[in-house]
Amino acid sequence: MHGLPDHEVLGHVSNMHAAREENGDVVLTAFVDGHDGSTGFVKLTLNAAQMRALLLAGTDDLFTQPGEEEAGTDPAGTAPADPLTPDDARAALDTQLDRWVRQGKRLFTPKDVSTIVERVALTDQKRWFYRERDRMHEVGIIREDAQFGHYEILKSPLAPE
Numbered sequence: 001m002h003g004l005p006d007h008e009v010l011g012h013v014s015n016m017h018a019a020r021e022e023n024g025d026v027v028l029t030a031f032v033d034g035h036d037g038s039t040g041f042v043k044l045t046l047n048a049a050q051m052r053a054l055l056l057a058g059t060d061d062l063f064t065q066p067g068e069e070e071a072g073t074d075p076a077g078t079a080p081a082d083p084l085t086p087d088d089a090r091a092a093l094d095t096q097l098d099r100w101v102r103q104g105k106r107l108f109t110p111k112d113v114s115t116i117v118e119r120v121a122l123t124d125q126k127r128w129f130y131r132e133r134d135r136m137h138e139v140g141i142i143r144e145d146a147q148f149g150h151y152e153i154l155k156s157p158l159a160p161e
Helices: 048-057 086-103 110-117 125-138
Strands: 011-020 026-034 039-046 142-144 151-153
Touching: 011 086, 026 086, 086 110, 086 125, 086 151, 110 125, 125 142
Parallel strands: none
Antiparallel strands: 011 026, 026 039, 142 151
């Protein structure tokens, strides 16, 4: 980070989600647990050049690793996370699929993304998931697997077109 010594840690970032806006900007949202006791969600908008610079700098420690807190809980795992708008939930779903692609995981079930689906601020969360599933299928991100109820991830939803 600019202006900070490499060893100075100010807090922990988890549940990072990225979404691309129509103008090409990328909006990152994340839960921040500061060492000073502060917590909350932050939102950062980056243009394409800034996003490339961030990715080239290395982001492994910016993303939750397997075995760390799951989406849908606070860092202590004690309380449900805040509801997500449909757009924020889509960004969270896209980010989760991207993470799995980077980890080499290619199959998932609706249960695997239930912590995201259950946070959608709609009365019919399952219908939202099925619309998202259909959208991802139409654009070639996923397809139904031969195993009933499983979906194969064909490409990251965050991959450039």
